[in-house]
Amino acid sequence: MAADYAVVGVFLVVGLLFVVVNVDIVSRLLRPSDPQPEKLAPYECGEDPIGGPWIRVHIRYYLYALVYVIFAVETIYLYPWAIVFRKLGLFAFVEMMLFIAILLVGFAYAWRKGALEWA
Amino acid sequence: MEKALERFYSVFAEWGVPSIVPQLIVMLVVVSVVILFISVSVMFMIWWERKISAHIQVRYGPMRVGGWHGWAQSIADGIKLLLKEDIIPAGADKLVFALAPMVVFAAALAAYVIIPFGPNLIVRDLNIGVLFYISISSLTVVGIIMAGWSSNNKYSVLGALRSAAQAVSYEVPLVVSVLGVIMTVGSLSMIQIVEAQKRIWFVIPQFFGFLIYLTAAIAECNRLPFDIPEAESELVAGFHVEYSGMRFAIFFLAEYANMFTVSAIATALFLGGWHGPLLPPWLWFLIKTYCIIFVMMWLRWTLARLRVDQLMNLGWKVLLPLAFLNMGITGLILVIHG
Numbered sequence: 001m002a003a004d005y006a007v008v009g010v011f012l013v014v015g016l017l018f019v020v021v022n023v024d025i026v027s028r029l030l031r032p033s034d035p036q037p038e039k040l041a042p043y044e045c046g047e048d049p050i051g052g053p054w055i056r057v058h059i060r061y062y063l064y065a066l067v068y069v070i071f072a073v074e075t076i077y078l079y080p081w082a083i084v085f086r087k088l089g090l091f092a093f094v095e096m097m098l099f100i101a102i103l104l105v106g107f108a109y110a111w112r113k114g115a116l117e118w119a
Numbered sequence: 120m121e122k123a124l125e126r127f128y129s130v131f132a133e134w135g136v137p138s139i140v141p142q143l144i145v146m147l148v149v150v151s152v153v154i155l156f157i158s159v160s161v162m163f164m165i166w167w168e169r170k171i172s173a174h175i176q177v178r179y180g181p182m183r184v185g186g187w188h189g190w191a192q193s194i195a196d197g198i199k200l201l202l203k204e205d206i207i208p209a210g211a212d213k214l215v216f217a218l219a220p221m222v223v224f225a226a227a228l229a230a231y232v233i234i235p236f237g238p239n240l241i242v243r244d245l246n247i248g249v250l251f252y253i254s255i256s257s258l259t260v261v262g263i264i265m266a267g268w269s270s271n272n273k274y275s276v277l278g279a280l281r282s283a284a285q286a287v288s289y290e291v292p293l294v295v296s297v298l299g300v301i302m303t304v305g306s307l308s309m310i311q312i313v314e315a316q317k318r319i320w321f322v323i324p325q326f327f328g329f330l331i332y333l334t335a336a337i338a339e340c341n342r343l344p345f346d347i348p349e350a351e352s353e354l355v356a357g358f359h360v361e362y363s364g365m366r367f368a369i370f371f372l373a374e375y376a377n378m379f380t381v382s383a384i385a386t387a388l389f390l391g392g393w394h395g396p397l398l399p400p401w402l403w404f405l406i407k408t409y410c411i412i413f414v415m416m417w418l419r420w421t422l423a424r425l426r427v428d429q430l431m432n433l434g435w436k437v438l439l440p441l442a443f444l445n446m447g448i449t450g451l452i453l454v455i456h457g
Contacts, residue, residue: 004243007146008232008251011242014150015225019369023220027201027365040209042272043360052210053273061284064431068287071439075294078446079250082301086453093450100443107439116435118428 063115067107074103149242153231161375162193168416175420203364210271211361219269220362220369222262227373229255230380235309237393237400248309249301252384253294256339259377260286266370267358278357281347281427285338288434289345293335295442299328299449300388313392320391327445329389331438336381337415338434340374344422347430382411 042049081088081096110116124145131141166181169192173180185191207216233248235241245251260283267279301307303324304315315321322329338345341357349357359370386392386407393400395407425433 003142004245007149007243008229008245010143010146011150011153011229011232012225014147014154015228016221018154018228019221019224022201023205023217023365023369027205030202031364032204034204035206037209039206042208042210042270043355044273045355049273053271053276055273055276057280061280064284064287067435068291071291075291078295078298079301079307082298083305083307085302085450086305090454093454096450097447100447104443111436116431118431 060115060118063110067110067115070103070106074100150228153228153242157228157231157372157376157379160379161372162197164375164378164412165196165371166190166193167413168419171413171416172420175417197368200368201365205364205366206361208271208361212269212271215265215269216361217366219262219266220366220373222265223259223373224369224376226255226258226262227376227380229258230377233309234380234383235313235387235392236404238310240401241310244308244310247307248312249297249307249384249388251307252380253290253297256377256380257286257290259373263358266362270358270361272361274354274356274360275358278349278354278360281354282341282349282358285341285345285347285430285434288431289335289338289438292331292434292438292442293339295439295446296328296331296335297388298446299325302446302449302453309387309392313387313394316391316394320389320394322389322391325389325445325449327441328449329385331442331445332385332389333411333414335434335438336385337418338430340378340381340415342378342415343419344425345430346424347427378412378415379408382408382415385411 042053077099078096081092085092127145128138128141132138166189170180170188181189181192183189184195207213230252232242233245233251235244263282263286264279267275267277267282270276300312300321303321304312306312306315341349349359354360359367362370383404386404390407390411392407393404395403398406
């Protein structure tokens with residue numbers, strides 16, 4: 001069981017190493033390096049950048065993230081339920097539909113309040 | 120195969136080496152094979168996409184490199200990217216800038232653990248298969264935000280934020296659309312899901328689930344018509360504006376690797392995986408997967424890009440309710456028919 005996830009670990013580590021070997025070893029030996037101030041300036045289609053990139057971000061990103069959290073938590077409950085669904089039958093189905101209905105009320109509220117409008 | 124593995128293990132046992140060493144060697148060989156497969160298939164997909172796009176636009180596309188229809192074009196591009204200067208912008212957060220492609224690529228690679236190429240041709244049949252894929256694929260967004268945020272560039276910050284907003288919006292429909300299949304099978308293991316489709320592919324009972332999955336998956340891959348995060352006409356290239364040379368190549372590799380993963384998962388969940396007459400299972404699996412990839416390319420070169428508000432509306436107000444409806448109806452039918 002644990003060995004199954006060891007494979008995942010090996011994949012992740014080898015994935016990181018693959019990038020290191022390619023970018024920082026193989027490519028470094030082959031590529032030129034000639035840094036100049038103009039070259040290292042932020043790319044803005046040839047214009048000199050005005051102000052920094054870490055700007056204030058619109059609130060709507062936060063609203064979407066908030067609505068997402070509702071459903072992300074919900075799906076954690078949905079997956080175990082879906083696996084044993086056929087064994088549990090009608091009772092579990094009604095229970096889960098009630099659960100989803102409560103969440104959909106929240107979703108409808110967010111929709112009504114305009115949290116899902118990109119404006 | 121099994122016997123050869125056992126003999127390989129027993130040789131090490133005779134030498135008195137702890138059993139973890141041969142196991143690690145086997146794993147490393149498997150990873151290398153997977154990386155080789157990814158590289159070759161990505162090179163093929165890039166060449167294929169250039170050919171398809173060209174023919175859709177009544178052009179020829181690459182014709183010269185390698186002779187026959189420019190088949191070696193991707194290899195030439197890869198070598199060229201390997202030889203290109205690596206530019207890290209002056210104000211960038213160097214550590215995060217270097218880590219971002221690693222995160223994106225490692226996540227793309229790890230997803231291959233659960234792709235069932237054949238009855239025995241799977242790295243590990245994790246019992247949480249589908250859930251594993253969903254969680255590992257959301258790691259990509261972390262890498263994208265790291266790339267955008269560390270680049271010290273307005274375009275990349277905006278691209279990364281949009282990418283996060285989009286991934287978050289389309290992840291919920293994607294996750295819920297798969298539930299219909301899981302409820303029918305009663306398992307998350309990829310092998311068991313494919314085995315359950317021996318008689319009928321799930322694309323028939325779960326047709327709407329399939330459509331929702333495909334739409335959300337294309338959005339997750341940031342491909343047209345959902346490529347707002349890297350809309351060239353407004354954001355230059357989105358989160359990877361400042362990446363050049365090999366670092367950019369890694370992003371590109373991961374993007375196409377993800378495209379293959381998404382299509383392979385669709386094949387396994389909805390199109391019957393390796394099931395099919397006459398041809399060997401792995402070939403059937405690849406044929407179906409590349410058919411879906413072809414559809415994704417076809418859509419990319421024939422549809423216009425959605426506006427941001429249209430994109431968000433589609434995700435939240437159309438796909439999400441439809442996905443829940445699909446799940447509810449599937450549940451109702453299963454309850455009635457047992």
